[in-house]
Amino acid sequence: MSPRERALGALRTALAAAALVLGWAAAAALARAPFVPSPWAAAARLAARLADGSLAAHLGASAARVGLALAVTAPPACFLGLWAGRSRRVDALASPFVYVLHPIPKAAFLPVIMLVLGLGDAAKVTLISLIVFGQLYVSARDAARAIPEALIDSVRSLGAGRADLAAHVVLPAALPSLLSSLRVGLGTALAVLFLAETFASEAGLGWYIVDAWTRVDYADMYAAMAALALFGLASYLLLDLAERWLCRWRDSG
Secondary structure (H helix, E strand, O other), X not given: OOHHHHHHHHHHHHHHHHHHXXXXXXXXXHHOOOOOOOHHHHHXXXXXXXXXXXXXXXXXXXXXXXXXXXXXXXXXXXHHXXXXXXXXXXXXHHHHHHHHHOOOOHHHHHHHHHHHHOOOHHHHHHHHHHHHHHHHXXXXXXXXXXXXXXXXXXXXXXXXXXXXXXXXXXXXXXXXXXXXXXXXXXXXXXXXXXXXXXXXXXXXXXXXXXXHHXXXXXXXXXXXXXXXXXXXXXXXXXXXXXXXXXXXXXXXX
């Protein structure tokens, strides 16, 4: 990606954010209701809560849960998906389980997960991991399947073994798709995080949003929602930086 394309992407992101803020401000002006505070009031409350550390602690708890869930789930899901994409036998064994289990709403398993793992972070991380696993597995498998067989055969003809093919052909070719699926998985993880933190929790942005709602402190509620959105945006930007570094070969030549 050229510097001009990066600048245009940043400009589009800034314009989208500005449009959302202006739309929010217009809705607040039209509604004139306490449950729709202005974006400036929410921003002021967000700054105050970050300054006194109360919201930062909840942000840290949420970030730790999402990060741990992705760190535990992404490597095995991507590895198994890439393997299934290059092996019909592995695909025949693993894919039916994913196809059967992935469409089932995992939130229905939350009471069982809590009974087994308790009410702590382990249950929340497990719930996020179960939902994200299927997405990453299918994306990795499809990315491995899309690699041209002519490319595999040409590298194999040069004496490359399975490990060489995996390291120098399959993984680099599938890496952009894997990073794209990780973005989708991150969005899903953030959505599930809100649900998971509303059950038997006293820390995290999901809990904070519901707590502010029950306290009828709408500025606090919107401040936490903005913090969750900013956390998601920062995570996506980090993934973009990682993709530019890991896939820098695409810009060569």
